[in-house]
Each structure stands twice: as C-alpha cells, then as structure tokens.
Amino acid sequence: MDRRHFLRAGAGVALAPAIWACGEASNNMVQAGPRYEMPLESEPHERTLMQWPVNLDVYDRASLRHVQRAIARIANTIVRHEPVAMLVANADAASARSLLAxxxxxxxxxxxxxxCRDSGPTFVRDASGKLAVAHIRFNxxxxxxxxxxxxxxxxxVxxxxxxxxxxxxxxxxxxxxxHDGAGTLLAHAxxxxxxxxxxxxxxxxxxxxLQALGGKKMIWAxxxxxxxxTDYHIDALARFVGPGKLLIQLGDTIDPDDPWSVSGHETLEILQQSTDARGKRLEILRLPxxxxxxSAEPDFVASYVNYYVCNGAVIAAQFGDTAADGRAREMLQALYPGRTIEMIEIDAIGESGGGIHCATQQQPKA
Incomplete structure (x- = not known):
C-alpha cells in the first residue's frame, strides 16, 4: 500500500524551513499532558479546510484537472454536512469556483x-475551549x-x-x-x-x-x-476511532515480497502488545x-481507513470492488452510528498517492 509516489517532483523544490537538531528510544513513552490538546476528529467542527491544487511542477495539465475534479467532489460532499473553506489564491479562484458548489x-x-492534512493547520484547544494552531512546519x-x-x-490560516x-x-x-482523543498518539518513526x-x-x-498535541503516551512503530x-504516514494504515480503539486495514497474512505488508504487520504486532494512555490494551479492528x-495504477492508494469524519457524516472512498466497498461501509457505519456514510469515487487522488483524510483538515468548534 504505497502512500504517495513522486509524481513530477524532481525539479524546483523549495528550500525547507530549518530542521531542528538534537540525539534511542522506548517504544511507548509517557508524559504529563500540557495546556493544549488536539480534539478527536469526530468532535464537532466549525468547518473543514481544503486546498486547491495548482502546481504544474507536480501535475501535468490533464492530471491536474482530474485531481481538481476529485477535490471538488470531496468538498461538495462535505459541504452538505458542514461549512467548507477552500484555500485558493484569487488568481485561481475562477477555476475552483467552476467546479465547487x-x-x-x-x-x-x-x-x-x-x-491539507499535511500542510494545513493543526488545531489544538486549551481547557477553556480557546483554539490555537500548533505549528508543525511543512517542508x-x-x-x-x-x-x-x-x-x-x-x-x-x-x-x-x-x-x-x-x-x-x-x-x-x-x-x-x-491520536485517540484521550492522550494516546501513534506514529511511524x-x-x-x-x-x-x-x-x-x-x-x-x-x-x-506529545507537547504539541496534548498527548500523554506515544506509541512508535x-x-x-x-x-x-511521505516515508509512510500512519493514516493510510491505521486510525483511532476513539479512546484506545483502532481500525487497521491489513491482509491476514504477511507477503514477504511486499514491504508495505511486512511493515504493516510489524505495526500491528506492536499495537497488539501496546497499552493506551489509560493503561488499557488497545482494541483493534481489522478491515481487508x-x-x-x-484503477490499474501500480502505486494506487486504496485505503478505506483514509476517511474523514465531519459533522453528521463519514466521507470515505469507494474503489469499485463491490464486496470490499460494502464491507467498508458496514464497518464504518458500525463504528460511527448515527452518521451518514458517504462513499465517493476519488481515483485521481488515489493515483496521486493519497485519500480523503489527506485532503481535508478539521477546524474544531471552540
């Protein structure tokens, strides 16, 4: 399960912001909670933020238009449930408006x-409900x-x-x-x-x-x-659906010739041996x-778990496998009762190496 292949990104790469230097590590690290914390995605939102893709150093013109249509499809679905703000320069606004509701x-x-999941703002909230942005610098x-x-x-923003x-x-x-909304963080090192x-x-x-997101325990794989x-983002493999509860998309057996299968099962084994910030064993649900x-693209990302939870709905991808799409819908409905499950075609984004969660960013209600 390849997350995002390199498109046309060989030239014109901007200089990164400074990389902080410091110098092994326990797998599950515990720390007292700080002032701010990141709310769980399923908590109420003020709005969803998204970004309009425009860079022709990344896409050719035909691919860019396909990706823009898929982004518009996601935004037009979410806006039926909560406000959506599309980030787009005024020079590109007419192109965006032609496709957006x-x-x-x-x-x-x-x-x-x-x-927007990667370069957008990471919203955190203090005990009084005041929001701030934890600045995780994107390079x-x-x-x-x-x-x-x-x-x-x-x-x-x-x-x-x-x-x-x-x-x-x-x-x-x-x-x-x-993050699970109760102090537990999970990441690939x-x-x-x-x-x-x-x-x-x-x-x-x-x-x-832990300091940035208000966590108390870090689980590393x-x-x-x-x-x-991306060097293997966790959100294409496993997602917290609540405190100590995880959904992971993974086959039953390890394919030794597939590095994603090997790594995914290694992550699963670590999770099976881990406890959350409350000291409880993780509850792990599997989705094939x-x-x-x-899509016939070899690097296509067919990740159901790269879904997005908005007010009253879960926005997820469907890939044309009727049986598997149906199982994913049933699982998501069971995990998010009372929410509408919206499964949409976003193949152009999957062919670019990501999914719906990667393309969205929630602004929590204060």
Missing part, C-alpha cells in the same frame, strides 16, 4: 498542492516536492482566524500521527525520526509531539523510509484491502 467558501490563501515531506506556498498555509501560532520545534505532517525532517532522537521527537514521498478495483 456555491456553499463552499473561497479563502484567498495561495496553495501548491491539495494535501514538502523532506524537500521532495515544491511547497513555497504550502509551507506558509498554517501561519496564514492562524492569522486569518486570529489564533495564536504555537511553535512546536517540529518539521512534519499531521497525516503522520494519529520513518516520517518523523528522519533527518529530512528532524535531526533528533525518537524520544525527543516523541516528547515534542518503525514504518518505512524512502519508499514513498479491496482487490478488484477500477
């Missing part, structure tokens, strides 16, 4: 690509893709909303960490403890993540560095991969 608001914030997944505009998005921007000392992406983002030990990175542009999918 009238209810989708356009914010004049320039973008490069669509991955194009380790300077692998142009990101001159995307690197500035978190700060620009914080400024527009009048929110504090809290320095975390971290370079990385929110798609690379999962390959995309955080990596000199292309942070020159620190695993313990040091973990401490900063190794992941894989260098096989895809689809098989008979529409």
């Amino acid at each position: 009238g209810e989708v608001e356009l914010w004049d914030i320039p973008t490069d690509d669509l991955w 194009g997944w380790g300077n692998k893709q142009p990101h001159a505009n995307d690197a500035l998005i978190a700060g620009r 914080a400024e527009r909303l009048g929110m504090p921007l809290i320095e975390t000392g971290l370079v990385g992406e929110q798609g690379g960490v999962e 390959s995309c955080w403890v990596n000199p292309n983002r942070n020159r620190m030990s695993q313990n040091e990175v973990g401490e900063k993540l 190794p992941g894989i560095a260098g096989k895809d542009i 991969d689809p098989v008979d999918i529409r």
Whole structure:
C-alpha cells in the first residue's frame, strides 16, 4: 500500500524551513499532558479546510484537472454536512469556483498542492475551549516536492482566524500521527525520526509531539523510509476511532515480497502488545484491502481507513470492488452510528498517492 509516489517532483523544490537538531528510544513513552490538546476528529467542527491544487511542477495539465475534479467532489460532499473553506489564491479562484458548489467558501490563501492534512493547520484547544494552531512546519515531506506556498498555509490560516501560532520545534505532517482523543498518539518513526525532517532522537521527537498535541503516551512503530514521498504516514494504515480503539486495514497474512505488508504487520504486532494512555490494551479492528478495483495504477492508494469524519457524516472512498466497498461501509457505519456514510469515487487522488483524510483538515468548534 504505497502512500504517495513522486509524481513530477524532481525539479524546483523549495528550500525547507530549518530542521531542528538534537540525539534511542522506548517504544511507548509517557508524559504529563500540557495546556493544549488536539480534539478527536469526530468532535464537532466549525468547518473543514481544503486546498486547491495548482502546481504544474507536480501535475501535468490533464492530471491536474482530474485531481481538481476529485477535490471538488470531496468538498461538495462535505459541504452538505458542514461549512467548507477552500484555500485558493484569487488568481485561481475562477477555476475552483467552476467546479465547487456555491456553499463552499473561497479563502484567498495561495496553495501548491491539495494535501491539507499535511500542510494545513493543526488545531489544538486549551481547557477553556480557546483554539490555537500548533505549528508543525511543512517542508514538502523532506524537500521532495515544491511547497513555497504550502509551507506558509498554517501561519496564514492562524492569522486569518486570529489564533495564536504555537511553535512546536517540529518539521512534519499531521497525516503522520494519529491520536485517540484521550492522550494516546501513534506514529511511524520513518516520517518523523528522519533527518529530512528532524535531526533528533525518537524520544525527543516523541516528547515534542506529545507537547504539541496534548498527548500523554506515544506509541512508535518503525514504518518505512524512502519508499514513498511521505516515508509512510500512519493514516493510510491505521486510525483511532476513539479512546484506545483502532481500525487497521491489513491482509491476514504477511507477503514477504511486499514491504508495505511486512511493515504493516510489524505495526500491528506492536499495537497488539501496546497499552493506551489509560493503561488499557488497545482494541483493534481489522478491515481487508479491496482487490478488484477500477484503477490499474501500480502505486494506487486504496485505503478505506483514509476517511474523514465531519459533522453528521463519514466521507470515505469507494474503489469499485463491490464486496470490499460494502464491507467498508458496514464497518464504518458500525463504528460511527448515527452518521451518514458517504462513499465517493476519488481515483485521481488515489493515483496521486493519497485519500480523503489527506485532503481535508478539521477546524474544531471552540
């Protein structure tokens, strides 16, 4: 399960923000909770933020239009359930508006690509309910893709909303960490403890993540560095659906010739041996991969768990495998009772190496 292959990202990559230097590590690290914490995605939202992709150093013109249509399809689905703000420079607003529902608001914030989960703001909340943005600096997944505009998005959103921007000392992406809303964080070390983002030990990175997101316990799995542009984000493999409860998409048996299968099962074994921040064993639910999918692209990301939870709905991908799509719908409905399950075709985004969760970012209600 390849997360995002390298498209046309060889040229014109912007310089990364400074990478903080520091120097092994326990797998499950515990720390007292700080002032701010990141709410669970399923808590009420003020709005969803998304980014309009425009960069022709990343896509050719035909691919870009396909990806834009898929982004519009996601936004037009979410806006039936909650407000959506599309980040797009005024120069590109007419192109965006031609595909977006009238209810989708356009914010004049320039973008490069669509991955708002990674380059967008990480919202955190204090005990009084006041929101802030924890500034996890985006550097194009380790300077692998142009990101001159995307690197500035978190700060620009914080400024527009009048929110504090809290320095975390971290370079990385929110798609690379999962949280359960009760103090437990999960990540692949390959995309955080990596000199292309942070020159620190695993313990040091973990401490900063716990501080940034309000966590109390860090669960690390190794992941894989260098096989895809993200260095293996966790949100294509496993998601917390609630305190101590995980959904993982993984086949029953290990394919020794498939590094994603080997790594995924290694993550699963660690999770099976881990406890959450409350000291309880994790509850782990399994969902199989689809098989008979529409896309023939070898690096296509067919991840059901890369779904997005918004007010009253779960927005998930369907891939054309009727049986597998049906199982995913049933599982999501059981996990999120009372919410509408919206399964939509986003193949152009899967062919770009991501999914619906990667393309969205929630702003919690204060």
